[in-house]
Amino acid sequence: MKTALTIAGSDCSGGAGIQADLKTFSAHGVFGMSAITSVVAENTVRVICYQDMTPEVIQEQITAVCEDIFPDAVKIGMLSCRETMEAVATSLKRWQPKQVVLDPVMYAKNGSALMDPEAIDTLIQKVLPYATLITPNIPEAEKIAEMKIESLADMEAVARKIYQTSGAAVLVKGGHKVGDATDLLFDGQNVSQYSAPRIDTKNTHGTGCTLSSAICAQLALGKDLSEAVVAAKEYITKAIEQALPLGHGHGPTHHFWAFYPND
Incomplete structure (x- = not known):
């Protein structure tokens, strides 16, 4: 069985973070493991608080797995702060995993900040260069590239700029725009677009975590990057179509839609 490791924060309500990643790995037939960077008290409505793990504990979790x-x-x-980013970068340098999908989580679905804005430079300089693929949404891509996105051409320009900085392929997710949900991939040579009809639902908690972990699972299974993105896009679209109306805010996507549909 193929294996995948998620290095991320937890979500006690189960829709995002480590919990979403492990569910997604399992849905793809991949054995999932985890290294928790932060324990987050959140639900579908709000983020109450979070506690970062110490750099030592983060590194030792990664060591235990690897x-x-x-x-x-x-x-x-x-990765909420400089210390966490530096700990993860040190571990990536030590262990040199072949495939790394990095989802630069800056905000929760309700808008709560999950990354210290002053740590973005550390993310860019110390963590992004270890990535195979970076998967920012539009607000995150704008922050990293310090450019405004108002069109597909802007998405491409931002993806190219992030690639120049990091050397990693970039998938800019278009879920924050109106119209079809179009994601744009730049792999250093080619630009590809992946579109799906926008689904009328408020239940989108954890979609970014789920998409990136689906790509990770597909890479673990041996797919090339383009194939992995196509398969993950199909998976997340179905998960959103059958999203679960749980909680009083943005409910979670349905990670196991292929096994028991939400009728």
């Missing part, structure tokens, strides 16, 4: 069950692919999510 020295015993080396992952075929790694997904990175919430």
